[in-house]
Amino acid sequence: MAMAPSPPPETVLDVVRADGPAAVLGIGTAIPANCVTQDEYPDWYFRVTESEHLTKLKAKMRRICDKTDIKKRHFYHSEEMIAGHPELFERARPSLGTRLGVAEFALPELAVAAAATAVAEWGRPAADITHLVVGTNAGASAPGADLRMAALLGLRPTVQRTIIYLRGCSAGYTALRVAKDIAENNRGARVLVAGADITLPAFTAPDEADLDALIVMAVFGDGAGAAVVGADPILPIEHPIFQMVSVSQTTIAGTEHKVSLQLRERGLGYKISGEVQALVRDNVEQCLVDALMPLGLTGDGDWNHLFWAMHPGGRAVLDSYEAALRLNPQKLAASRRVLREYGNTSSAAIFFVLDELRRRRHDRDGERCEWGAMVGLAPGLTIETMVLRATTGGRDE
Numbered sequence: 389m390a391m392a393p394s395p396p397p398e399t400v401l402d403v404v405r406a407d408g409p410a411a412v413l414g415i416g417t418a419i420p421a422n423c424v425t426q427d428e429y430p431d432w433y434f435r436v437t438e439s440e441h442l443t444k445l446k447a448k449m450r451r452i453c454d455k456t457d458i459k460k461r462h463f464y465h466s467e468e469m470i471a472g473h474p475e476l477f478e479r480a481r482p483s484l485g486t487r488l489g490v491a492e493f494a495l496p497e498l499a500v501a502a503a504a505t506a507v508a509e510w511g512r513p514a515a516d517i518t519h520l521v522v523g524t525n526a527g528a529s530a531p532g533a534d535l536r537m538a539a540l541l542g543l544r545p546t547v548q549r550t551i552i553y554l555r556g557c558s559a560g561y562t563a564l565r566v567a568k569d570i571a572e573n574n575r576g577a578r579v580l581v582a583g584a585d586i587t588l589p590a591f592t593a594p595d596e597a598d599l600d601a602l603i604v605m606a607v608f609g610d611g612a613g614a615a616v617v618g619a620d621p622i623l624p625i626e627h628p629i630f631q632m633v634s635v636s637q638t639t640i641a642g643t644e645h646k647v648s649l650q651l652r653e654r655g656l657g658y659k660i661s662g663e664v665q666a667l668v669r670d671n672v673e674q675c676l677v678d679a680l681m682p683l684g685l686t687g688d689g690d691w692n693h694l695f696w697a698m699h700p701g702g703r704a705v706l707d708s709y710e711a712a713l714r715l716n717p718q719k720l721a722a723s724r725r726v727l728r729e730y731g732n733t734s735s736a737a738i739f740f741v742l743d744e745l746r747r748r749r750h751d752r753d754g755e756r757c758e759w760g761a762m763v764g765l766a767p768g769l770t771i772e773t774m775v776l777r778a779t780t781g782g783r784d785e
């Protein structure tokens with residue numbers, strides 16, 4: 389009997405792959421209830437860590453806080469929680485179990501709150517989600533926050549889960565990059581992406597010999613962000629907000645130790661070199677030329693023709709982007725506002741920035757550029773970019 393001819397591979401791929409680029413179809417964010425203003429933070433921090441006697445270091449902390457351009461931050465931990473666990477600030481004591489134990493509850497709680505908002509905006513039932521991608525620096529368990537999220541949100545048991553640990557501040561980018569590839573390579577896929585972080589794993593007492601930790605304590609905050617990503621939106625139910633056009637990643641040679649994270653018995657240790665700002669100034673423009681040249685979007689070196697979703701890593705990092713790309717001050721207004729209101733929420737921050745950017749597109753004097761880019765830094769030191777295209781398909785445009 390003659391065998392039926394097998395279809396040529398291109399045809400099979402046409403069936404499997406989506407037609408169009410992936411797009412963000414819904415965005416949500418969430419923050420924990422405890423709020424500490426940046427003005428009160430030095431007093432709060434030195435009090436809860438029983439370090440009031442370190443008056444010079446506290447004065448330095450105040451100088452740092454005053455320069456952050458942060459108004460307030462939200463934390464899952466409270467003064468009472470820390471008082472009940474002295475291992476969180478007594479540096480010699482092992483404390484990893486306490487920290488990860490809190491994260492196990494906190495991450496899904498925050499991520500689900502953000503995801504529920506993103507799913508509601510997307511407009512379809514949570515059971516239509518086919519994939520889940522979660523990025524965080526505050527976990528080390530399997531199954532992790534992804535499985536708990538799937539249960540709490542009522543996702544299908546067949547949902548394909550990916551969790552990304554310890555990607556530093558770019559965990560949200562990485563999760564979005566993975567979601568883009570999934571959406572474009574699996575026709576009909578709808579990917580729920582979440583970035584969630586709490587700072588408790590890195591919480592530590594002030595120490596003159598560990599100024600990196602002082603910077604982390606002054607700048608980082610807790611939060612979660614989420615997005616639903618999919619290609620070929622089903623109109624009029626689904627409304628693309630940003631198309632995810634292309635991605636790139638460049639690791640700057642010889643910078644392996646400039647930003648790094650280590651999970652130790654006393655928690656998550658960050659190394660953040662003061663050279664980061666200079667490295668950004670010296671390298672980011674070339675990365676963007678490489679990423680945008682193939683799309684004809686370099687604007688002959690005038691980068692103000694794009695909108696920008698910079699990760700709000702710190703005031704000085706945003707200043708470096710602005711200087712290196714000769715940006716008008718309003719170009720980073722969304723990133724600066726997110727930094728001011730929440731601090732650097734690490735894996736979550738980019739979702740806050742995308743949410744703020746699309747909100748600003750509705751303002752009378754808001755951003756109108758069609759094309760833009762997300763930029764963030766990962767340990768390495770690695771510069772990640774994603775080219776975005778703002779669509780007119782947003783629900784209330």
Ligand SMILES: CC(C)(COP(=O)(O)OP(=O)(O)OC[C@H]1O[C@@H](n2cnc3c(N)ncnc32)[C@H](O)[C@@H]1OP(=O)(O)O)[C@@H](O)C(=O)NCCC(=O)NCCSC(=O)CC(=O)O
Pocket residue numbers: 448451452455456457557558599600603607647660661662663664699700701702703704705732763764765766
């Ligand atoms: C911390 C800052 C707000 C301080 O502001 P300025 O640098 O303008 O102020 P300044 O020079 O007067 O510094 C104030 C005091 O802080 C000290 N100081 C500043 N940077 C320091 C560092 N990296 N390590 C240790 N100490 C530091 C200074 O010596 C000074 O101490 P004294 O007063 O005693 O002389 C800023 O440098 C900043 O925003 N840094 C970026 C923080 C950061 O790296 N974020 C995470 C990046 S990674 C990330 O999130 C990824 C991403 O961005 O995508």
